[in-house]
Amino acid sequence: MADALGTSTMRAALVGIDFGAVDFSASLEELALLARSAGAEPITTITAKRSAPDPAYFVGSGKADEIAQAATVDNADIVIFNHALSPAQQRNLERRLNRRVIDRTSLILDIFAQRAKSHEGKLQVELAQLQHLATRLIRGWTHLERQKGGIGLRGPGETQLETDRRLIGERVKALRARLVKLRKQHETQRRQRGRNNTFSVSLVGYTNAGKSTLFNTLTKAGVYVANQLFATLDTTSRRLYLNDEVGSVVISDTVGFVRELPHQLVAAFRATLEETIHADLLLHVVDGSSPVRMEQIEQVNDVLREIGADHIPQILVWNKIDAADLQPGVERDEYDKISRVFISARSGAGLDLLRDAIVEAAGSARGSSPENEEQDDAVPNASDDDSPDDSDDDLGDRIPTSTPVGPQ
Numbered sequence: 001m002a003d004a005l006g007t008s009t010m011r012a013a014l015v016g017i018d019f020g021a022v023d024f025s026a027s028l029e030e031l032a033l034l035a036r037s038a039g040a041e042p043i044t045t046i047t048a049k050r051s052a053p054d055p056a057y058f059v060g061s062g063k064a065d066e067i068a069q070a071a072t073v074d075n076a077d078i079v080i081f082n083h084a085l086s087p088a089q090q091r092n093l094e095r096r097l098n099r100r101v102i103d104r105t106s107l108i109l110d111i112f113a114q115r116a117k118s119h120e121g122k123l124q125v126e127l128a129q130l131q132h133l134a135t136r137l138i139r140g141w142t143h144l145e146r147q148k149g150g151i152g153l154r155g156p157g158e159t160q161l162e163t164d165r166r167l168i169g170e171r172v173k174a175l176r177a178r179l180v181k182l183r184k185q186h187e188t189q190r191r192q193r194g195r196n197n198t199f200s201v202s203l204v205g206y207t208n209a210g211k212s213t214l215f216n217t218l219t220k221a222g223v224y225v226a227n228q229l230f231a232t233l234d235t236t237s238r239r240l241y242l243n244d245e246v247g248s249v250v251i252s253d254t255v256g257f258v259r260e261l262p263h264q265l266v267a268a269f270r271a272t273l274e275e276t277i278h279a280d281l282l283l284h285v286v287d288g289s290s291p292v293r294m295e296q297i298e299q300v301n302d303v304l305r306e307i308g309a310d311h312i313p314q315i316l317v318w319n320k321i322d323a324a325d326l327q328p329g330v331e332r333d334e335y336d337k338i339s340r341v342f343i344s345a346r347s348g349a350g351l352d353l354l355r356d357a358i359v360e361a362a363g364s365a366r367g368s369s370p371e372n373e374e375q376d377d378a379v380p381n382a383s384d385d386d387s388p389d390d391s392d393d394d395l396g397d398r399i400p401t402s403t404p405v406g407p408q
Contacts, residue, residue, distance in 0.1 A: 207256025
């Protein structure tokens with residue numbers, strides 16, 4: 001599918017409606033970051049307050065005219081709404097504004113389409129895009145008249161809309177079948193790791209919180225890192241040696257979360273997110289310098305609840321303490337378990353404390369399971385038949401044996 005924003009930089013007018021949310025300003029700032037991540041340049045922002053969306057234009061006809069005037073004055077190529085628009089609202093706005101209109105869901109789908117690198121990631125994004133597109137085909141074509149046949153073939157025929165829906169349905173079915181196959185392959189890999197009693201750790205957190213930087217610092221994996229939203233999408237797993245007592249653990253870097261993450265993406269990326277569901281420990285990476293970090297923590301926890309991972313033990317990793325003027329440290333809960341670790345993934349400050357926290361969590365988990373007393377610290381290689389060549393979470397020969405990593 002074509003990217004929602006095309007390949008060149010576009011001038012974008014951003015629209016945000018305040019329905020009384022506490023983090024409205026932060027949400028608008030995030031929309032600007034999303035737009036830039038997709039390749040657009042925000043040139044103006046239009047805001048308004050409403051108690052409820054307008055059924056026809058979401059913003060009301062008067063505000064729609066104001067947006068149209070601002071977009072014309074600033075020569076905007078596209079208008080991006082910080083909300084999910086219905087198909088009818090999107091069509092009405094495009095007619096009234098006389099320019100392309102996309103919503104927050106389409107924007108995030110476009111970013112995912114640009115960033116997906118692995119075979120599985122591309123399949124997941126395409127599935128999410130098709131599911132989103134299927135709801136927006138109504139009157140999306142000018143050639144909806146019934147097709148007329150020749151002699152012996154006269155009749156209602158099939159509209160282009162029905163044809164498009166049928167083709168999309170067939171493609172969605174094929175994509176789901178391929179993702180089910182990949183899901184079974186991942187399950188085989190996880191069972192093999194389980195037989196070897198390998199402790200599994202997943203990095204989760206809000207996008208741009210520093211998960212990939214932390215992952216690289218711990219494992220020397222070389223995962224792509226950038227100061228942008230959704231810099232990496234595909235799950236990457238590596239083996240990390242801790243000490244002689246615990247041995248090695250498997251640590252996985254997963255896709256970042258964001259407020260109002262489209263449900264299509266959560267559903268499509270379920271196979272990827274299941275690496276999180278089956279983890280023994282979650283390291284919830286938090287941008288300690290963000291003024292809305294508590295809201296971001298709750299957004300991540302909402303997604304974890306949605307995918308059924310809210311029961312997994314979790315340690316909050318308070319990252320970017322250098323930017324927040326904090327010191328490395330550890331906090332414990334009422335049960336004397338480590339609940340929060342303060343670190344800087346970029347400078348390496350506090351990483352020794354984080355490693356100790358993982359060792360403590362792994363030791364506690366193995367101590368509570370008698371069958372885990374005799375363990376094999378090695379991470380098994382998945383068979384070639386079970387592993388797609390370009391799957392980033394394949395724990396095959398591409399996983400190096402990491403050496404102990406301390407503060408850098």
